[in-house]
Amino acid sequence: xxxxxxxxxxxxxxxxxxxxxxxxxxxxxxxxxxxxxxxxxxxxxxxxxxxxxxxxxxxxxxxxxxxxxxxxxxxxxxxxxxxx
Amino acid sequence: xxxxxxxxxxxxxxxxxxxxxxxxxxxxxxxxxxxxxxxxxxxxxxxxxxxxxxxxxxxxxxxxxxxxxxxxxxxxxxxxxxxxxxxxxxxxxxxxxxxxxxxxxxxxxxxxxxxxxxxxxxxxxxxxxxxxxxxxxxxxxxxxxxxxxxxxxxxxxxxxxxxxxxxxxxxxxxxxxxxxxxxxxxxxxxxxxxxxxxxxxxxxxxxxxxxxxxxxxxxxxxxxxxxxxxxxxxxxxxxxxxxxxxxxxxxxxxxxxxxxxxxxxxxxxxxxxxxxxxxx
Numbered sequence: 001x002x003x004x005x006x007x008x009x010x011x012x013x014x015x016x017x018x019x020x021x022x023x024x025x026x027x028x029x030x031x032x033x034x035x036x037x038x039x040x041x042x043x044x045x046x047x048x049x050x051x052x053x054x055x056x057x058x059x060x061x062x063x064x065x066x067x068x069x070x071x072x073x074x075x076x077x078x079x080x081x082x083x084x
Numbered sequence: 085x086x087x088x089x090x091x092x093x094x095x096x097x098x099x100x101x102x103x104x105x106x107x108x109x110x111x112x113x114x115x116x117x118x119x120x121x122x123x124x125x126x127x128x129x130x131x132x133x134x135x136x137x138x139x140x141x142x143x144x145x146x147x148x149x150x151x152x153x154x155x156x157x158x159x160x161x162x163x164x165x166x167x168x169x170x171x172x173x174x175x176x177x178x179x180x181x182x183x184x185x186x187x188x189x190x191x192x193x194x195x196x197x198x199x200x201x202x203x204x205x206x207x208x209x210x211x212x213x214x215x216x217x218x219x220x221x222x223x224x225x226x227x228x229x230x231x232x233x234x235x236x237x238x239x240x241x242x243x244x245x246x247x248x249x250x251x252x253x254x255x256x257x258x259x260x261x262x263x264x265x266x267x268x269x270x271x272x273x274x275x276x277x278x279x280x281x282x283x284x285x286x287x288x289x290x291x292x293x294x295x296x297x298x299x300x301x302x303x304x305x306x307x308x309x310x311x312x313x314x315x316x317x318x319x320x321x322x323x324x325x326x327x328x329x330x331x332x333x334x335x336x337x338x339x340x341x342x343x344x345x346x347x348x349x350x351x352x353x354x355x356x357x358x359x360x361x362x363x364x
Contacts, residue, residue: 013277018233019284026240026288033244 041066041073052079089120089200091193093222095246097238099209101230102267105303106325107206108136108312110226113329115170119201122161124173126218127208128184131175137164138310139172148176151188157195166315171200184217193221211245221251224261226294230268231280239264239289263294265328270299271344282342295328297321298341 045064052062061080066073094107104125111123124147125133134140139162145155150173164170176183196203207218219225225246229239246260247253253260266282273279286293302319306312314325320341327337 015274015277015280015284018280019288022233022236022280022284022288025237029237029240029244033248 041075044075048075048077056081058082089122089197089203090223091197091203091205091221092224092226093205093207093219094226094228095207095215095219095242096209096228096235097211097215097242098230098235101228101235102297102303103209103228104132104136104206105307105313106226106228106265106267106297107133107204109314109321109325110329110332111170111172111202111204112164112167112312112314113325114202114204114332115164115167117329117333118169120169120199121202121204122171122173122196122200123204123206124218125175125206126184126214127206128175128214129177129180130208131177133206134162134172134174135310136307136312137172138312139164139174140310143174146174146176147192148183150192151183151185157192166311182213184214186217186220189217190221211241216245216249219246219250219260222246222260223252224263226263226265227289227291228265228267229285229289231266231270231274231282231285233280236280236285236288243289243291262291263332264289264291265295265297266293267297268299269296269342271342274342275344282339293339294331295324296339296342297324297328 045066048064049062052058056079058080063076063078065076092110094103094110096103104127107123107125111121115121123133123137125131126147127133128148131146134143142162145160147160149155150157150160160173161171162174164172193203205218205222208214219242225242227239227242229235243262246262250260252258264286266285269282270279274281282293282296298320300313300319300321302316302321303313306316306321313319313321316322324341327340330337
């Protein structure tokens with residue numbers, strides 16, 4: 001029976017397969033774009049720097065590193081505290 | 085009043101989809117409608133636009149020469165011999181790609197903006213430096229896409245970059261106006277289910293459809309002879325590009341060449357209009 005199944009499976013036009021695949025790929029790409037740094041991580045970065053400067057009165061030594069991964073992003077923050 | 089040209093980037097992400105063919109056709113189309121037009125090849129290192137425009141032997145100075153102040157802009161602009169109002173600025177063939185600096189590009193575009201109505205930027209393939217330079221200052225983008233899975237995905241990537249990495253995006257100005265141009269379209273293969281339809285591509289990318297250019301033998305013939313395909317009057321590709329120009333200038337026209345011709349061969353030979361069909 002499987003050869004009959006295969007026969008019908010192959011009947012599906014390849015253009016339809018392409019469309020289905022593309023719909024998934026493109027929606028993924030767009031979701032990723034929505035969540036990237038342009039929106040909230042950059043804002044977070046700016047606000048963090050502002051808060052630190054408020055409290056510490058330093059201009060340098062603030063390092064913020066945003067790592068974007070498919071499922072989550074992380075922000076690493078290091079601040080060099082002045083000696084005195 | 086000072087002129088302020090519209091900057092239009094012809095882009096795609098993927099290579100070989102018809103960016104340069106379209107840049108040549110669109111620039112000739114706009115110039116022959118009376119608009120002062122300049123077309124710039126941004127593909128530093130691999131220039132091709134001069135070949136498609138048939139002016140490769142007239143290139144003395146190029147884009148990079150102007151950026152490096154080795155030539156004046158007026159010396160580097162090549163006037164088209166067929167169409168009034170059209171100039172070509174060739175890309176450099178030899179130098180390294182980073183020669184294309186953002187400030188250099190900006191100053192050239194600023195100078196051109198006061199002299200022309202339309203500045204067409206022919207982007208290189210990819211999403212690297214050259215492509216970014218071509219799109220950076222654009223007001224409008226024509227996304228050239230083949231009805232093929234990798235081309236559509238790359239076009240979507242380009243839409244993302246247009247919306248985040250360009251001057252308009254960074255300055256939070258009105259976003260770049262996007263247009264979809266589907267090229268190398270083969271209605272027969274679409275009918276057989278072997279090729280994505282223009283409706284599929286349009287659905288997925290979800291930007292306004294500017295034109296559909298059929299896969300056409302006239303395109304290779306045009307590049308062979310250095311006469312942009314839009315000038316090959318009776319050809320289907322020429323008509324499709326002319327329609328595209330009309331739509332770009334605000335006219336509403338049905339899309340042609342998107343379904344298989346219904347009449348027989350002999351009537352096809354004696355009529356140019358039979359493939360006319362409305363979109364939808």
